């Protein structure tokens with residue numbers, strides 16, 4: 001332990017205002033993201049030794065906003081990213097500005113950096129289309145060194161972004177893991193559950209005759225919400241107008257250019273109907289380029305915006321009842337605060353659709369990756385303090401929480417014993433018996449096991465006696481749907497007209513032999529799914 005190491009990290013930006021870290025590998029230097037709004041310190045320090053290249057993890061502003069300025073200082077400096085990130089970043093730059101030296105790298109292929117002992121490999125990180133984690137490998141005659149940087153990441157599947165796949169990185173055991181801790185140790189409900197609560201809240205307000213101003217950041221969450229409204233059975237077929245403010249609409253247009261990179265279910269959906277702009281299939285979705293149109297007609301509508309719209313005046317709010325939805329976790333990206341929202345004379349509802357790994361997911365990720373050094377960034381001081389004070393991390397890894405303009409050294413033992421996986425022991429639990437319930441209690445470190453996520457996916461289990469043993473099994477989404485159907489037989493006859501996948505006499509279920517065929521309302525196939533049961537995927 002404590003041997004001389006060629007690895008060092010200099011932190012320039014580590015919070016939501018802008019991420020920027022410089023990794024040193026011997027004489028080589030790599031800049032991880034450049035989300036600073038002020039580059040003066042960075043420029044001063046890099047002046048006589050610019051980095052070999054820049055890696056841009058994804059297109060959110062706090063990771064890219066300094067790229068243009070950096071490129072102006074160093075026009076030759078290559079900037080690497082995924083193909084989708086390149087499309088998103090390039091579309092966002094001023095077209096008359098100098099051409100950026102941007103290069104896209106393929107997924108999961110080790111790429112040798114020309115004339116250098118550095119190799120890079122990109123992995124889809126979830127969170128946002130194109131978001132990437134990077135594995136840096138530095139080879140010397142004595143030893144190979146590895147650094148894994150996650151950028152923003154999420155293991156949950158969203159509608160437009162598949163979650164980070166742990167399998168591709170399991171046991172990577174890098175010398176250094178740099179990861180975000182946005183949500184600290186907080187645990188959130190399963191994503192489908194969050195969506196359900198969100199839609200129920202919208203539904204409730206609409207049914208009260210209120211129109212909705214839905215506030216969301218323009219890139220990422222906005223598109224997730226729009227596709228959710230377009231594809232979830234609770235809203236499909238509904239006679240409702242959804243108006244989308246221009247900054248969000250422009251990002252939607254860029255998404256349409258990269259549909260072939262989005263999850264298969266979305267590609268299938270987009271083959272049958274427009275992903276966003278549609279005045280035919282309900283609910284209608286249109287750009288809000290004529291705000292006065294809002295005043296015609298009285299039925300409730302949804303307006304989706306990334307800012308407080310200037311037409312949203314007190315008189316507008318007087319002519320019809322409005323309700324404002326604001327995102328609990330992303331409020332800082334909207335330059336509004338909860339007090340402002342709550343002090344105003346209309347109904348305001350917060351919603352929670354998480355975009356980053358929550359606490360249990362972060363811990364599970366770390367224990368599967370098994371680094372020697374662990375560097376936390378990108379979180380509030382409270383969040384990062386929660387994580388760095390966990391004994392289960394302190395016991396296994398060397399923890400770092402760099403402050404801006406500080407340098408972290410990574411002393412490496414060349415025969416450092418990687419911690420062994422902690423999952424092989426049996427779990428000691430406790431039985432609590434009351435008149436109404438039996439509760440089995442286990443220590444929370446149960447969630448560290450790689451199987452936990454799948455086990456806890458739906459939050460439902462099934463147990464049965466096997467001799468004297470009581471065996472608990474998790475229920476998958478499909479098993480759960482089957483149990484619900486068995487428990488409460490559908491009130492609807494098993495006919496196409498009552499199926500989730502039936503749209504205007506056409507079957508939209510790619511699993512069905514009737515797929516894309518014209519079917520009669522009385523038809524039926526073995527893939528029938530009752531429309532009163534929530535669907536897991538997209539119609």
Ligand SMILES: [Zn+2]
Nearest residue numbers: 058060128152
């Ligand atoms: Zn992000």
Ligand SMILES: [Zn+2]
Nearest residue numbers: 060062063152
């Ligand atoms: Zn971020």
